[in-house]
Amino acid sequence: MQRLQAYKYELMPTGEQQRDMRRFAGSCRFVFNKALALQQVNHEAGGKFIGYVEMAKQLTAWRNSAEMAWLKTAPIHPLQHALKDLEKAYKNFFEKRANFPRFKRKGQSDSFRYPDPKQIKLDQANSRIFLPKLGWLRYRNSREALGELRNVTVSQSCGKWFVSIQTRREIDIPVPRGGMVGIDLGIARFATLSDGSFVAPLHSFRRHEKALLKAQRSLSRKTKFSSNWKKARIRVQKIHSRIGNARRDFLHKTTTTISQNHAMVCIEDLQVRNMSRSAAGSTETPGRNVRAKSGLNKSILDQGWFEFRRQLDYKLAWNGGHFIAVPPRNTSRTCPCCGHVSADNRRTQARFECVECGYENNADVVGAINVLRAGHARLACADTSPEVGASGQEPTEATIQFSV
Numbered sequence: 462m463q464r465l466q467a468y469k470y471e472l473m474p475t476g477e478q479q480r481d482m483r484r485f486a487g488s489c490r491f492v493f494n495k496a497l498a499l500q501q502v503n504h505e506a507g508g509k510f511i512g513y514v515e516m517a518k519q520l521t522a523w524r525n526s527a528e529m530a531w532l533k534t535a536p537i538h539p540l541q542h543a544l545k546d547l548e549k550a551y552k553n554f555f556e557k558r559a560n561f562p563r564f565k566r567k568g569q570s571d572s573f574r575y576p577d578p579k580q581i582k583l584d585q586a587n588s589r590i591f592l593p594k595l596g597w598l599r600y601r602n603s604r605e606a607l608g609e610l611r612n613v614t615v616s617q618s619c620g621k622w623f624v625s626i627q628t629r630r631e632i633d634i635p636v637p638r639g640g641m642v643g644i645d646l647g648i649a650r651f652a653t654l655s656d657g658s659f660v661a662p663l664h665s666f667r668r669h670e671k672a673l674l675k676a677q678r679s680l681s682r683k684t685k686f687s688s689n690w691k692k693a694r695i696r697v698q699k700i701h702s703r704i705g706n707a708r709r710d711f712l713h714k715t716t717t718t719i720s721q722n723h724a725m726v727c728i729e730d731l732q733v734r735n736m737s738r739s740a741a742g743s744t745e746t747p748g749r750n751v752r753a754k755s756g757l758n759k760s761i762l763d764q765g766w767f768e769f770r771r772q773l774d775y776k777l778a779w780n781g782g783h784f785i786a787v788p789p790r791n792t793s794r795t796c797p798c799c800g801h802v803s804a805d806n807r808r809t810q811a812r813f814e815c816v817e818c819g820y821e822n823n824a825d826v827v828g829a830i831n832v833l834r835a836g837h838a839r840l841a842c843a844d845t846s847p848e849v850g851a852s853g854q855e856p857t858e859a860t861i862q863f864s865v
C-alpha cells in the first residue's frame with residue numbers, strides 16, 4: 462500500500478528569501494484571481510468553462526506581455542499550480558462540495574506549491590532544501606521525512622514561513638483491529654458511537670472567544686497602521702492560530718483513536734455546507750430562527766466535521782480499515798428496535814422514545830446505531846468489494862503536523 466504523508470517544518474529564510482517568497486505568493490494569488498475573473502467574464506458572455514490547458518496558455522501570454530512581465534520573475538510551476546487550484550475549486554463547486562470560488566486576498570493563506578520533485582533537492586543531513594528561484598533554504602529539522610519526495614508547499618502564518626514536504630512510500634497493508642461502528646455527529650456531543658461511548662466537544666472557539674473579542678475590540682480602537690495597531694493585530698492573529706492549533710490537536714487525537722480501534726467506520730453523509738449556509742437568508746426571504754441557526758453554524762464551523770471525516774477516511778486507510786459514508790435517511794427518527802419511523806419518536810433533542818414499542822435511548826446513540834445499520838445495508842448491497850475506504854485524497858498540510 463502506498464502512503465502519502467506531509468511533513469511540515471519551519472523555514473529559516475534570509476531577508477532576501479523572505480521578500481522573494483512574499484512576491485511569489487503574491488504572483489500566484491494574482492494569477493489565481495486573474496484566471497477567476499477571466500472565467501467569470503467568459504461565463505457571463507455565454508462561454509464554456511475554460512479548462513486548465515487553455516488557461517495555462519493564457520498564463521504564458523500574460524508572462525510574455527509587457528504589462529505583466531514581472532510574472533516571469535516568479536517560478537513557473539507554482540504559477541501553473543495556482544491555475545490547478547482554481548480548477549479544483551471549480552470542480553468542488555460543480556460537485557456541490559464547496560461554495561463558488563472566491564478571489565484571494567493578501568495575507569489570507571499566503572502559499573505556493575512546487576509540484577515537480579525533479580526541481581527540488583532535499584538535504585536532510587544538513588537541514589536544508591533547494592527550491593527553484595529561492596536557492597537553498599534552511600529549516601528546523603525536527604523529524605526525518607520518510608519516502609520519495611512528491612511536492613513542496615511554502616506557506617506563511619503569523620509572520621513565520623513553513624515548508625510542507627509531501628512524500629510517498631510503500632508500506633505493508635496493516636491488518637485492521639476492531640469491529641464495525643456507526644458514528645453520529647452532533648453539537649452537544651461531538652461524536653457519538655453506536656457502542657454508546659461518545660467524544661465531548663472541544664469548543665476551542667468558544668473557549669478563546671472572550672480573549673479574541675477583547676483583542677479585536679482593542680484593535681478597532683487603534684489608529685490604522687500605527688505601531689500599536691500592528692501589535693494589536695499580531696495579538697488577534699496569535700489567538701486565531703491558538704484556536705486553530707487546539708482544534709487540529711483535538712481532531713487528530715479523536716480520529717487516531719477511532720481509526721486505531723475500528724476496522725470499519727460508518728458515518729452519515731451530511732452536507733455540512735448546506736447546514737452552515739448563511740442562516741440570515743436574503744432580503745426577499747429572511748431566514749427563520751436566525752439566532753438559533755447562527756449558533757448552530759458557529760458550532761459546526763468550530764468543530765470541523767469535514768476535517769474530522771477527511772482524517773478518519775485516510776487514517777482508516779492507513780490502518781487497513783474502511784470508511785463508509787451513508788446517505789442520511791431518517792437516522793434520527795427510526796426506532797432501532799421495531800423500525801417505526803416517526804418524528805414523534807424524538808420528543809427532545811437528547812431523548813429518543815419510540816411511540817410504537819417504547820424503546821428508549823439517548824437520541825445520538827440511536828442515530829449512531831441507525832448509521833451503523835445503513836452501513837451494513839450498503840455492504841450487503843455491494844456484490845464484491847464495496848466502494849469504501851480511501852477516497853484517494855491527498856493529505857494536505859493540515860494532515861500531519863509533526864514538527865514546527
Ligand SMILES: [Zn+2]
Pocket residue numbers: 796797798799800801815816817818819820
Ligand atoms: Zn420501536
